[in-house]
Amino acid sequence: MVQMYSIAGQKIGSHYLAMGVLSALFGGTYLAVSGPSPAKKAAQTPPINASSPDEEDFIKCAFDPLSSPPNTIANISGVRKFLDSADKDEKAKH
Incomplete structure (x- = not known):
């Protein structure tokens, strides 16, 4: 039997109250x-003012850890x- 309140x-029943x-x-x-949620966190990054495409790639590589692992041969x-x-x-x- 179940205790009723x-x-x-x-x-x-007490089991419904417990649930x-x-x-x-x-x-x-x-x-x-x-x-x-992560969709609400839209991170704004400042523009990259690089003098050459190589410098821009270096900045992206150095400061964006999600782009690729830092110790890969390509980087x-x-x-x-x-x-x-x-x-x-x-x-x-x-």
């Missing part, structure tokens, strides 16, 4: 922990190319 003039309390508890916890060779060209430009000025 009288709520708002209706007889409600309601647990649903409210877990549902509220889920909503509180889930936070806002390392691109960074080295940029740094070599910057060294050549610097040496030409002196």
